[in-house]
Amino acid sequence: MNKKIKILLAEDEPSLGQIIKESLETRNFEVLLCANGEIAYKTYKTEEPLLLVLDVMMPKKDGFTLAKEIRKEDPEIPIIFLTAKSQTEDVVEGFNLGGNDYLRKPFSMEELIVRINALLNRNKKNIAENIQLGNYTFNLKKQTLLINNTSENLTHREANLLYYLIKNKNQILERSFILKKLWGDDDFFNARSMDVFITKLRKKLKEDSSIQIINVRGYGYKLIY
Numbered sequence: 415m416n417k418k419i420k421i422l423l424a425e426d427e428p429s430l431g432q433i434i435k436e437s438l439e440t441r442n443f444e445v446l447l448c449a450n451g452e453i454a455y456k457t458y459k460t461e462e463p464l465l466l467v468l469d470v471m472m473p474k475k476d477g478f479t480l481a482k483e484i485r486k487e488d489p490e491i492p493i494i495f496l497t498a499k500s501q502t503e504d505v506v507e508g509f510n511l512g513g514n515d516y517l518r519k520p521f522s523m524e525e526l527i528v529r530i531n532a533l534l535n536r537n538k539k540n541i542a543e544n545i546q547l548g549n550y551t552f553n554l555k556k557q558t559l560l561i562n563n564t565s566e567n568l569t570h571r572e573a574n575l576l577y578y579l580i581k582n583k584n585q586i587l588e589r590s591f592i593l594k595k596l597w598g599d600d601d602f603f604n605a606r607s608m609d610v611f612i613t614k615l616r617k618k619l620k621e622d623s624s625i626q627i628i629n630v631r632g633y634g635y636k637l638i639y
Contacts, residue, residue: 418442418443418444419442419443419444419464419465419534420443420444420446420461420462420463420464421438421443421444421445421446421463421464421465421466421467421530422446422448422454422457422458422461422463422465422466422467423435423438423445423446423447423448423467424448424449424450424451424453424454424466424467424468424469424472424477424480425447425448425449425467425469425472425496426449426450426469426471426472426473427469428449430519431447431449432447433523434447434467434523434526435447437523437526437527438527438530441527443530446461446463450472450473450474450475451468451472451473451474451475451476451477451479451480452474452475454466454468454472454475454480455475455480455483455484458484459594459598460598463491464491464492464534465491465492465493465494465530465533465534466481466484466491466492466493466494467494467496467526467530468480468481468493468494468495468496469495469496469497470495470496470497470498470499470508471497471498471499477495477496477497478495478507478508478511481493481495481508481511481512481513482511482512484512485511485512487591487594487595488595489512492514492515492533492534492536493512493513493514493515494513494514494515494516494517494526494529494530494533495508495513495515495516495517496517496519496521497516497517497518497519498518498519499518514533515529515533517529545577545580547559547576547580547619547622547625547639548619548622548624548625548639549561549562549621549622549624550619550621550622550625552576552577552580554573554574554577557569557570557572557573559618559619561621561622562621566618568618571596571611572611572614572615572618574595574596575592575596575608575611575612575615576615578592578595578596579615579627579635579637580637582636582637583637583638583639584636584637584638585636586630586633586634586635586636587634587635587636587637588633588634589605589608589633589634589635590634591634592608592634593605593608596608612627612629612635615627622639624639625637625638625639626638626639
C-alpha cells in the first residue's frame with residue numbers, strides 16, 4: 415500500500431475545513447486540519463507535511479504571515495492560498511510571499527485536487543532521484559548512499575541532513591536553521607544530537623577523502639567536495 419501524502423490544511427471555518435479534509439482523504443491524502451495560523455505553524459514543525467493549503471484570513475496568525483515564516487525555513491514546500499478576497503493586489507501579495515497557487519472561494523474540490531497534484535508532481539521533478547556526491551550516489555527518496563556497488567541505508571534524519579548539506583555545498587548550513595527544520599527546536603540537547611548525526615555522516619562518507627563536513631564554530635557546518 416502506498417504511503418499517504420501528508421497535507422497541512424489551515425482553515426478557520428469548521429464546516430469548510432471538514433469538507434475539504436474529507437474530500438482529500440477520499441483521494442488517499444492524509445490531512446492535518448488546523449483551525450488557526452498558530453496551530454498550523456506548530457503542526458508544520460512537528461509533522462513535516464509535503465504541501466500546505468492555507469486560508470488567508472485566519473485568527474491569531476493569517477495565511478500570509480504563516481507562509482512568510484515557513485518560507486524562511488523551507489523555500490520549496492508547495493503552498494496554495496485559499497481566500498474570499500478578490501482584489502488583484504491580494505493575489506500579487508500571495509505570490510510575492512512564496513505562494514505557488516491561489517484559489518478564490520467558493521471553489522470546486524476537483525479544482526483544488528488538480529492543483530494539489532500538479533504542485534506535488536512539479537516538486538517531485540525538482541528533487542533529483544540520484545545526486546552525485548563525489549564518488550557516492552545519494553538517493554534521498556530511498557535514503558541510500560552507493561559507492562563501488564555497495565549501498566548503505568540512511569535513517570530519515572541522516573538523509574535529510576545530508577540533503578540540506580548538499581543543497582548548501584561550499585556554504586555554511588546554519589545550525590539554528592537545520593535544528594529547527596529537522597529537530598523542531600535549536601536547544602542544547604538537540605544541538606548535541608545533531609553533532610552525533612554529523613559524526614555518523616562523516617563515517618559513512620569516509621570512502622571518498624575529497625568530501626569533508628567542516629564545523630564552522632559558532633555558525634554551523636559546511637559540506638565541501
